Amino acid sequence: MYRLIALDLDGTVLTSNVDILPSTVEAVAYARSKGVKVIVCTGRIVGEAAVFSKEIGASSLLISAGGAAISDVRNARNVKEWAMPWDIGARVVEAVQNRPVTVMIYVGDRLYLNPYSDEILCNTKRTEGFWASKVVLPDVAAAIREHRFPVSKVFARGDQKILAEALSEINQLPGIHITRSAENNFEVMPEGVNKGLALRELTHVMGISMDEVMAIGDSDNDSDMLKIVGMPVVMGNGDEAVKQLAKYVTDTNDNDGVAKAIYEFI
Structure with a gap:
């Protein structure tokens, strides 16, 4: 049983028109009703990421700035940051x-x-x-x-x-x-900072092993988190090289890909 789902935004949760499908919101609610935590893991700044996280009904923490920050959805502020000099x-x-x-x-x-x-x-x-x-x-x-x-x-x-x-x-x-x-x-x-690093840090605090995590992404900047989770899922519209990291390739971001992956494994 997977205890946490990490969701990329662009090309994954967000459609080609930068919208969120109702099916995604429903699937996130379903996962959370089963006791599964759902977090956004995105390259966007925390202010933007928190808005989308609230729209899909995800958990109170998220990973923003491509893994350079762990952030609180409730006040749209970072609780931990990594930075270059x-x-x-x-x-x-x-x-x-x-x-x-x-x-x-x-x-x-x-x-x-x-x-x-x-x-x-x-x-x-x-x-x-x-x-x-x-x-x-x-x-x-x-x-x-x-x-x-x-x-x-x-x-x-x-x-x-x-x-x-x-x-x-x-x-x-x-x-x-x-x-x-x-x-x-x-x-x-x-150097060394990526979505995988931040996800490992966050799951450690939550007491969740990486084998209990499903991550869904589509592009190169998702690779580090896909490599370390128990169930790496790549979108149908994802990069071909990134699909090689997947244990499961779902449908596209415009055709309920996130929802289909959640129902497949939760």
Whole structure:
């Protein structure tokens, strides 16, 4: 019997239109009625993640920022964080903030944006959690250096050639880990920090073994948690390489994939 389900959001719980299917909400309620804890495990900032977690009726804790934080859904605040040193974080941000790509910089439970990124994201973000979390500055790297902010994650999305140029600078930096959730983006995290690390930490506190955990995801940044759980499930729309980690491949995020997986094993 699985005692905990870890759910990725984008490409998993969220549909292609960034909606939540009623079947997902019903399946989460069913799992919780059986005594199973259900947590969101996402790359999004805690403010956004908490909104979606409440919408699906998940448990009171979640993993946010790609595994760089364990967060409390009730007050949308982090209870534990991992971060790269401020000087390394500043250099990562300098490599992306002046290029024509969308950039999000995670500092604790705040999301720092440059004006270019803010203009783009304001047309796509729908949750109040995003608006409450964001801070817009013309030079985020300078603010990081001035205040010595520890940076949990830097996300960049845009043209692959431009991203490659930025990565050629970032790859030279020590103490970081780079992953992706799609071909047109990358995420820079502190070395050793990922969804798997945070999930292991959280389950240890809960007294749940990894064999008792089911995780559902779709992309490269879900790989670390999929590798360590008893039941790794990958969405039908997931990356082919990630599907190789699965014990079970469910349907797509637009066709009740999460709900079908929950009913299959709970």
